[in-house]
Amino acid sequence: MAKRGTDKQHATFAKDKVELHVHLDGAIRLKTILEVAKRRGIALPADTEEAFCQLCTLKEPTTLTDFLSKFNQFMHVIAGDKKAIKRIAYEFVETKAKEGVVYVEVRYSPHLLANCNVEPISWNQREGDVTPDKVVQLVNQGLSEGEKAFGIKARSILCCMRHMPNWSMDIVELCKKYRNDGVVAIDLAGDESLNCEAFPGHRKAYEEAVRSCIHRTVHAGEVGPPSVVREAVEVLKAERIGHGYHTVEDLDLYKQLLEQNMHFEMCPVSSKLTGACNPDFTKHPIIRFREDGANFSLNTDDPLIFNSTLDMDYQVTKQYMGFTEKEFMRLNINAAKSSFLPHKEKKDLLNRLYESYGMVDKSSLATG
Ligand SMILES: O=c1[nH]cnc2c1ncn2[C@H]1C[C@H](O)[C@@H](CO)O1
DSSP: OOOTTSSGGGSSSOSOEEEEEEEGGGSOOHHHHHHHHHHHTOOOSOOSHHHHHHHHOOOSOOOHHHHHHGGGGTHHHHTTOHHHHHHHHHHHHHHHHHTTEEEEEEEEOGGGGOSSSOSSOGGGOOOOSOOHHHHHHHHHHHHHHHHHHHOOEEEEEEEEETTOGGGHHHHHHHHHHTTTTTEEEEEEESOTTTOOSOOHHHHHHHHHHHHTTOEEEEEESSSSOHHHHHHHHHTSOOSEEEEOGGGGGSHHHHHHHHHTTOEEEEOHHHHHHTTSSOSOGGGOHHHHHHHTTOEEEEOOBOHHHHTOOHHHHHHHHHHHHOOOHHHHHHHHHHHHHTSOSOHHHHHHHHHHHHHHTTOSSTTSSOOO
16 A cells, blocks of 8 residues: 655655654554454454554544544554564654654653553553563664664654553653663653643653653643643643644743744644644644744654655645745754754754755754
């Protein structure tokens, strides 16, 4: 099933790209799920890619809660299986390299893929020996082998989940333990529409992240109100905002974040299908962010569930929002500048982009 733009030469923006917001478990290949299910003897309600695709993907806008329920279709196949966990990380890097991504930060919840040392064990799994710590090791191995095989750089972000505040301290400790092994930040994901105020468990984890100099991003203002974004910035000390579309509904906050050069990880295709934004792309808040010179990136979020590629996100912003090649370059430079890489590696990444973009004056296009 070749999708338009999975091949970097024919992409809407056929130059080096940076992606900062994509979920590993929302980017698994259908083929892999089917093969792993077969190997493990797990019966699925459909046994062809086409039929299983119907069950996992969204075609029409829905709610964030309904979108998140799609993970129930396949997570039990991958979770708790060491070979599968490493494989999805490796294949993820291959997919990104094919899309022309040269640097990616991929996020996931180690707890949701574990079957040991986690309370409760997700997806009705029986207890096994795959701890959240083991999951991180396996993903690190898969990413690192993928980097070598496909010649791009991949780092990871570990997710706290909004409905599981008791997992969050583990997450920050894992971020600390694996900070020299590819883990660059902490995130808070999950259903923002169910609870708006971050539980003390999340707050404590983020306080520890600040103390330990662990980088921080937070899903906020995706479907939730601007108050969730304010809390992410003021309480959780987020350095980047995941999505953040609804920030524009609080003009003071929006202005403040523009002045701070806050980075917004925007996911246009996702924002339509999760019901986060008006499905008419010509009315999308990204247009406002662009006009105001905001610092943002373009990302896929969960390409498995949206049946999408990174090119589709570039395609819709070009077709419906009038993004130009120059704007694509600018936003990728901003993404590189807002990445959670250490200074020297960030500089190298920026130089790689400047070279790819044939830029003489290296500072003229980006903010910050
Ligand atoms: O767009 C999203 N918003 C909030 N949570 C999300 C989104 N996409 C995926 N997730 C959740 C479901 C995954 O299992 C989890 C970790 O990647 O993060």
